Amino acid sequence: MRVLVVEDEPVIARRLVRLLGEILEPPGRVIDAARSLEEAQAVLQQRRYDVLCLDLNLHSRNGFDLLASAVAGPHQTIVVSANTDRALEAFEYGVVDFVPKPFDRERLEKALSRVSATGRPPERRAKVLTFREGNRTRVVGVDRIRAIHGADNYAEVELDDGLRLLHDKTLDQLERLLPERFQRVHRSHIVDLERIVGLENLPGSRYRARLDNGERVPVSRARIRQLRERLR
Amino acid sequence: MKRLFALLGLLVWIPVPASTWDLESFGLSESVVLVGDDPAYSLPGHDDSDWPARRWQAVTERGVWWLRSRVEIPPGYLDSAVPVGLYISAAAAAEVWWDGQPIGQTGQVGATREAEQPGPMDAVIAVPAGLLAPGEHLLAIRFSSRHAGPGIGTPVDALYFAPFGSPLRFFQALYRPSLVLGGALGLATIFLAVLWLRERKADLAWLVLACAGALAQLGFEVSRAFIQYPYPWHDDRLYAIGIAAAISGIGLLGHFLRRFELPALGAWCVGVGCASAALLLSGLQVGLATVLIIASWLTAGMAICALAIRRGHGRGWIGLAALAMMYTTMLAEPGAFMDRTYFIALVVLLLIVFTDSVGSHARTRRERDAARHRSARLELELLKRQLRPHFLMNTLTTIQEWLESDPRTAGAAIQALASEFRLLDRIADRRLIGLHDELALCRAHLAVMGYRQERAYRLEVQGDADLQLPPAVVHTLLENAITHAGPDTPEVGFELSIRHQSGNVKLTLLTPGDAASSGEPRREGTGLGYVRARLKEAFGDAATVESGPTAAGWRTRIEMPLVRCDASAYPDVDALPEGFAR
Numbered sequence: 001m002r003v004l005v006v007e008d009e010p011v012i013a014r015r016l017v018r019l020l021g022e023i024l025e026p027p028g029r030v031i032d033a034a035r036s037l038e039e040a041q042a043v044l045q046q047r048r049y050d051v052l053c054l055d056l057n058l059h060s061r062n063g064f065d066l067l068a069s070a071v072a073g074p075h076q077t078i079v080v081s082a083n084t085d086r087a088l089e090a091f092e093y094g095v096v097d098f099v100p101k102p103f104d105r106e107r108l109e110k111a112l113s114r115v116s117a118t119g120r121p122p123e124r125r126a127k128v129l130t131f132r133e134g135n136r137t138r139v140v141g142v143d144r145i146r147a148i149h150g151a152d153n154y155a156e157v158e159l160d161d162g163l164r165l166l167h168d169k170t171l172d173q174l175e176r177l178l179p180e181r182f183q184r185v186h187r188s189h190i191v192d193l194e195r196i197v198g199l200e201n202l203p204g205s206r207y208r209a210r211l212d213n214g215e216r217v218p219v220s221r222a223r224i225r226q227l228r229e230r231l232r
Numbered sequence: 233m234k235r236l237f238a239l240l241g242l243l244v245w246i247p248v249p250a251s252t253w254d255l256e257s258f259g260l261s262e263s264v265v266l267v268g269d270d271p272a273y274s275l276p277g278h279d280d281s282d283w284p285a286r287r288w289q290a291v292t293e294r295g296v297w298w299l300r301s302r303v304e305i306p307p308g309y310l311d312s313a314v315p316v317g318l319y320i321s322a323a324a325a326a327e328v329w330w331d332g333q334p335i336g337q338t339g340q341v342g343a344t345r346e347a348e349q350p351g352p353m354d355a356v357i358a359v360p361a362g363l364l365a366p367g368e369h370l371l372a373i374r375f376s377s378r379h380a381g382p383g384i385g386t387p388v389d390a391l392y393f394a395p396f397g398s399p400l401r402f403f404q405a406l407y408r409p410s411l412v413l414g415g416a417l418g419l420a421t422i423f424l425a426v427l428w429l430r431e432r433k434a435d436l437a438w439l440v441l442a443c444a445g446a447l448a449q450l451g452f453e454v455s456r457a458f459i460q461y462p463y464p465w466h467d468d469r470l471y472a473i474g475i476a477a478a479i480s481g482i483g484l485l486g487h488f489l490r491r492f493e494l495p496a497l498g499a500w501c502v503g504v505g506c507a508s509a510a511l512l513l514s515g516l517q518v519g520l521a522t523v524l525i526i527a528s529w530l531t532a533g534m535a536i537c538a539l540a541i542r543r544g545h546g547r548g549w550i551g552l553a554a555l556a557m558m559y560t561t562m563l564a565e566p567g568a569f570m571d572r573t574y575f576i577a578l579v580v581l582l583l584i585v586f587t588d589s590v591g592s593h594a595r596t597r598r599e600r601d602a603a604r605h606r607s608a609r610l611e612l613e614l615l616k617r618q619l620r621p622h623f624l625m626n627t628l629t630t631i632q633e634w635l636e637s638d639p640r641t642a643g644a645a646i647q648a649l650a651s652e653f654r655l656l657d658r659i660a661d662r663r664l665i666g667l668h669d670e671l672a673l674c675r676a677h678l679a680v681m682g683y684r685q686e687r688a689y690r691l692e693v694q695g696d697a698d699l700q701l702p703p704a705v706v707h708t709l710l711e712n713a714i715t716h717a718g719p720d721t722p723e724v725g726f727e728l729s730i731r732h733q734s735g736n737v738k739l740t741l742l743t744p745g746d747a748a749s750s751g752e753p754r755r756e757g758t759g760l761g762y763v764r765a766r767l768k769e770a771f772g773d774a775a776t777v778e779s780g781p782t783a784a785g786w787r788t789r790i791e792m793p794l795v796r797c798d799a800s801a802y803p804d805v806d807a808l809p810e811g812f813a814r
Binding site: 010011014083103104 | 621622624625626628629630631632633634636637683684685686720
């Protein structure tokens with residue numbers, strides 16, 4: 001697992017790096033540290049990380065702007081912050097966990113386990129998705145999302161007005177952030193359950209979900225049962 | 233306030249029945265007076281045509297003198313059920329003849345002090361029913377006032393021939409309005425005394441004295457309506473009234489002087505006191521002396537109020553107007569002033585001053601409460617700032633890391649944090665602290681931040697540090713400076729310079745970095761707001777703060793009045809724990 005620590009307090013940064021080194025297994029382990037988000041952006045341009053461990057002073061509007069920009073990246077974000085009272089808002093921006101300071105190794109381990117598919121179930125409380133568009137960050141409410149279609153290293157987010165936006169995260173990563181009503185129906189598709197108006201049986205035990213705009217999205221055989229249950 | 237003035241207005245309009253009484257009642261205005269003594273003067277047949285034209289009101293002699301008066305009783309006058317009589321109000325013994333027949337006496341008239349026996353001051357001598365008939369009668373009165381004191385100018389106050397019951401009824405009617413107002417004054421006095429006991433404000437104490445003096449004066453005045461006292465006491469009673477008038481006046485002056493924070497209270501009071509004493513001892517008629525005493529403190533009071541107005545006390549107008557109102561009353565009717573209008577005017581004056589004073593104290597109290605509230609808020613703000621998660625949680629996380637990787641450093645960091653909190657706890661509720669305490673607090677904070685940032689923060693102080701300033705002012709500015717980072721150097725130096733300048737002190741704090749070069753302009757954060765509020769709390773508008781970037785870094789300048797450290801009031805804060813570098 002590749003982790004980038006963003007922390008301006010030197011001792012705390014050292015603590016994060018030390019504890020992450022203890023938690024993560026050596027093969028594939030990369031732990032880097034940056035002193036500011038600005039510094040981190042430069043690093044992020046060159047390497048791809050799985051997790052961003054981010055300390056932000058969330059008591060300013062500026063802090064949340066930075067957070068919005070950080071969560072748009074192709075990584076999961078764990079906020080490590082002293083401002084515990086802002087945890088809920090942070091979750092709504094689509095972070096996988098919020099680690100309040102001070103923290104011990106166990107708490108950090110728990111946060112990391114929310115990133116991987118085999119770990120503990122994520123909170124799934126995002127209310128917005130953020131997209132990087134040049135230097136700006138676009139924030140879109142999840143209510144506007146009809147479906148998300150996967151490509152290799154990015155996802156195509158389809159909005160209710162037909163607009164399609166590219167997101168740097170993979171479908172796996174997005175699935176762990178979006179609320180429960182967003183259901184993975186196929187290796188390459190996530191659909192808002194409330195927008196499914198019917199299921200279609202195709203010859204050869206193939207299935208399709210019909211959405212409210214008439215669009216048809218393939219449903220994989222392995223997931224049809226679960227989808228039927230949830231639609232009932 | 234408005235309602236109170238309306239109430240005062242009502243009190244003033246209480247009708248004054250006394251004004252319908254006529255002192256020179258019928259018959260007695262046409263009288264003749266002769267100093268000397270002869271039993272024949274009592275007889276109707278005596279020829280008094282050569283007696284001098286002199287009014288009994290003007291007689292000042294103490295020896296024996298006679299008054300003769302022809303009384304015309306009109307038909308139908310005797311239908312009244314009340315016995316007809318002669319009301320005598322005089323500091324004199326008197327014997328009365330009706331058509332040559334003795335009908336009564338008050339005391340025993342005598343040519344010498346030994347021979348005379350004083351009677352009551354106020355008496356009614358009834359005319360026997362059998363001697364009354366419509367038509368002309370001769371009334372003769374023989375007086376002597378050997379026991380009248382020096383303050384009595386003219387012994388005979390009033391002679392009144394009418395259907396009359398009690399000799400006191402006349403004064404009871406005369407003093408009725410004063411009594412009603414006296415009740416209000418009594419209540420106001422009690423209220424003021426209670427207020428004074430609670431507030432302990434000198435101006436209230438003086439106003440209590442003024443009211444108490446006025447009450448005493450009123451008491452002596454109206455005693456005549458309830459006690460039939462021997463006439464030699466009359467003089468003493470008048471002196472008591474004069475002294476009480478002086479006391480109430482001095483109380484009022486003291487009140488104004490304290491109320492408007494004017495100097496020379498002693499001089500004013502002694503001045504009016506001496507003038508009053510001189511007037512009372514001068515041999516003037518006491519009544520006149522009393523009027524002059526009142527005039528003297530009214531004048532002094534108006535001068536004080538005018539002085540207060542000149543010094544910018546707008547409320548001086550209320551006092552001036554009330555005093556002028558009383559002065560006008562006195563000048564408008566000097567003869568009846570003491571007997572009728574004085575008390576009404578005095579009570580109205582006192583109640584106006586009372587209302588204004590109580591209102592002012594309520595205002596002062598509100599302002600004091602607001603100031604206390606502000607101080608409490610500033611204290612809370614300061615303490616809360618140290619509990620802000622960004623500071624506290626980051627510090628704790630740092631200590632947590634030291635605990636696991638380097639316990640010795642963790643211990644030292646905990647000591648530094650404890651020092652900072654201990655110092656904060658000691659100074660947070662103060663208005664001013666010594667600069668050395670402030671510097672100790674700053675150094676404790678810099679030590680904590682040093683452990684957190686792994687940097688050496690240094691605070692250099694230049695100048696005379698013997699001064700006081702509001703708590704945590706420099707501390708707050710340093711906190712601000714550290715939050716706004718600055719260059720990433722292992723050593724960060726702050727410079728505090730202190731310059732004294734004619735009773736003022738100028739503190740300049742220079743913090744590195746964050747100069748004009750840094751991109752985002754720094755806003756005036758809550759930190760500087762706190763500094764401003766604390767300075768205002770301690771010095772009002774006498775202190776100023778300015779803050780801005782310079783080539784060398786960020787500079788904050790505070791100018792405030794110089795207050796030296798008082799070692800006894802502000803004991804040195806304990807030394808920091810051992811091994812802790814200051």
